[in-house]
Amino acid sequence: MLNYDLVVVGGGPAGMAAALKARECGIESIIVLERAETLGGILEQCIHTGFGLHYFGEELSGPEYAAKFIAQIEKTDIVVKTDTMVLDISDNNLVTAVNKNDGLLKIQAKAIVLAMGCRERPRGALEIAGTRASGIMTAGTAQKYVNLDGYMPGKKVVILGSGDIGLIMARRMTLEGAEVKVVCELMPYSGGLTRNIVQCLDDFGIPLRLSTTVVETHGKERLEGVTIAKVDENLQPIDSTREYIECDTLMLSVGLIPENELTKNVGIGIDRITSGAVVDEMRQTDHKGIFACGNVLHVHDLVDYVTLEAQLAGKGAADYILGNSDENPCYVNGTTGNGVRYLVPQRVNINNKDDVKIYFRVGRVFKNAKVVLEVDGNVISSKKKVKLAPGEMENVVIPAAVLSSMTADSSIVVRVEE
């Protein structure tokens, strides 16, 4: 059995930033376990630019953003095991993993950072009628085929879902010579950034059909076409609007789900809205010594915020290992008010001496609204926003001075005022 102070599960942007921060805070013995063959996580296949504007102040591609952290890890003696799959975490922090060289690995950790990222919602979750012809894949899978493996998965493409990965792939396939016939979006608005709708669809004349979904796939060996239809206000397809579109590829960009099988096996509490762990302001779960950060905790809009969150988890884990964390935390749970879907962190230790930033997402589009933070019924902050959209993360800050005035019975509410 191996012994490490800190085991980090996942070597993407979250895992790397957490490991580096823990090292900076004085933790000597750290191991990062990564399932893929290289560090970097999903950034390796996100070759478009737009990463790092907040954190580095420059616009980078995904691999460039990851490379900055990989270079930092390589300068340390942080142990990295790639091609290594974590199978289980026990409730006394024993990590079981497997790879080709070591066989079965048992690693006893003092603290663990969960940074496994998220997974795309697959076809099975959509219940589309039709055969199992080849040519139906998630947008992320197609992205891997084109950007890492170097081949085109199809020539005539229909994309279901207007999340950013779908939009980015519409442009990528078009530039490589494919014909993207249409992007269908079930909701009456797109979940993607306006910039991506303009530069990935409008630039190439690709139509975006809102309130439209794919109801059937056709073809036996290879996909030959799909039937699309408009949906009513209850999101049910309207039969009279059915339309056949010839295509050999259907890409799905219909949402991301945090990958929390390991988390659930430990018995860690999961937030039903985020599908990630319930955490405090240092991203510690309800299991002492286990922290979570990045897309495994909640799906982020920008990697820059993943990095910042992972640094909190790395510091929290370091404090825990060094015995500097609060033995008797006093937690107050946050409450979602009007228009707010979830809060991360879900609870705050009021003994914390620093300002606490709470991230959240809204449930629908708001224009000219205010984001209000209330503590014990008093408005702490009220910020005007020209636009709030579900696709973008927002945040409020509880100042340290307000925290120190709170008690165990205090309340924290975040809401949107129209």
Add this chain to the structure above:
Amino acid sequence: MKRDLTCVACPLGCPITVEYTDTEIISVTGNTCKRGEAYAKTEITNPTRSLTSSVKVCGGVLPVVPVKSDKPVPKDMLFDCMKEINSVCVKAPVKIGQVIIENILGTGANIVATNND
């Protein structure tokens, strides 16, 4: 002439209408700030885009390496640039930041590698 645009200067996404002739811009309407006006004018007179793609690698571990234009290129030259990029096979090893195509099609932009191979 008249063209409808969606502004990308901020997340608001204002619908902007531009009226213009071959020689000048007559009016910009629909924008709610100055950045919107500037965006609309550039989109009509000289639209440019950053281009990212991948290039074939010979003798490397991975079959392709990602690349980007180190500055934006004219929008109407995106497909011509793609043709150039797809005609290249770069020899391994490739280093991040390495220039793969210098001054692509005279645009002044270099195509550079964005990862190590």
